[in-house]
Amino acid sequence: MPDNKNFDKRKIKINEYLRNNMHPLTLDEMTDDLIVELELKTLHKRTVQEDIKFLKNSQNAPIKKRKIGKRTVWYYDDAKFSINEIPVDVDELLLLQKAVDIIAAMKTFSVSTNLQNIVWRLKQQRRLNYAATASFIQFETNENTAGYQYFDPIYEAIKDEAVLKITYQTFISDEQREFIIHPYLLKEYRNRWYVVCLIDEKKGITTFALDRINKLKNSSKPFKPNSSIDPEQYFQHVIGINRKQEDKPATIKIKVAPLQAAYFKTQPLHHTQKVIKTFKNGSVLMQYNLIVNLELRQLLLSFAGSINVIEPVGLGKEMEEMVKGIL
Structure with missing residues (x-):
């Protein structure tokens, strides 16, 4: 240029x-x-x-x-x-196509079809003719997971600052409840999507799993703007989705066995991970700055036998009891 x-x-x-x-x-x-x-x-x-x-x-x-x-x-x-x-040049169009390919590979966003149509029209205007190619990007997705049909309307509600009325059912109850929600954020964790919102029934931020929503429709109630959280900061010290606004991060130290040490180094459990010490036998001491929640406990439990929670002492004892319960 x-x-x-x-x-x-x-x-x-x-x-x-x-x-x-x-x-x-x-x-x-x-x-x-x-x-x-x-x-x-x-x-x-x-x-x-x-x-x-x-x-x-x-x-x-x-x-x-x-x-x-x-x-x-x-x-x-x-x-x-x-x-x-045509406000994009050829290089920009190719970059857009790459982004669409990545989104389409997730197979969970209906928006990818609309984007593909837009890119196709731009290519026609540019007189570019690319043969269709086999997909060489794959994500771990489950196309049959419930709740994806609510992604687009919730996204639009967040963008337009609109209020929604949902019918929700938890895994542990047959009872369905209705909530008026003021949606602020869509967040994914392990192939499940959640809406982070404010509800009229109580103060503070609440999260709902999209796959537990049975009905969703617009509400005429006035929208309450997000003055409670900064989405970037709110989940900065969280694994998963569950936390309370008053929760504070804690220093967590775990000792990792030699066979798992390389995995932890190349696949950090969280961006706050630090290697504090490496032992002669190859094991390592890792430190994190995290809020202790259900997802953290489940993640640590998945490495049972390969890790030892050193701090906090209470969390370490809790993990030991959970392992005993499984055995």
Whole structure:
């Protein structure tokens, strides 16, 4: 892309010149007109030629030239073409296609179909024809998981600051309850999606699993803006989704057996993980700054036999009791 602060202005004007098939201009004529229109002190014909080359190569503009007497004029072969109608260049379009491929690989977002259609239309306008390729991106997903149908309406409600009414049923009860929710955030944990919200029934932030929602519809109640949490900070010291607003992170230390040490180093349990000490036998002492919640306990329990919780002492004893209960 030409490195010039006036390039965008020149590009707009050059686009106008090239669209005027009835009165096409030469490079000299374009250069002279640009100097006047953009109030430039000077402009070289070579610069205009490079601008046209960029439009042709990077934005796939159908630029042609022909002789009219002694004049060599430049124009669009397609009079309907305009760079203003296609605000992305080829490289940006390829990047967009990559993003769509990644989203489509998740197989849980209906939005991917709409994005694919948009990219396809842009490719048609750009005259780009890419053959369909087999997917070479895979995520661990479960297409049959309930609740994904609520992702889009909840997303729209968050964006539009709208209130929703949901019918919800927990795993441990047959009773269905209705809640008026003010949604603030959609969060994923282990292939399950949750809506983080405020509910009219109580103060404080609440989370609902999308797969436990049985019904969802709009509510006419006024939306309560999020003044309670910063989503980035709220889950910064959390594994999973469960926490209370008053919860504080604790220093957690675990000793990892030699066979699991490499795994922990290359696949940290959390971004706060630090290696405090490496022992002669290959075991390591890890430290975390985390809120103790259900998901943390479940995660530590999955490594039973390979780790030993050193701190907090109470959590270590709790994990020992849980292991005994399993045995």
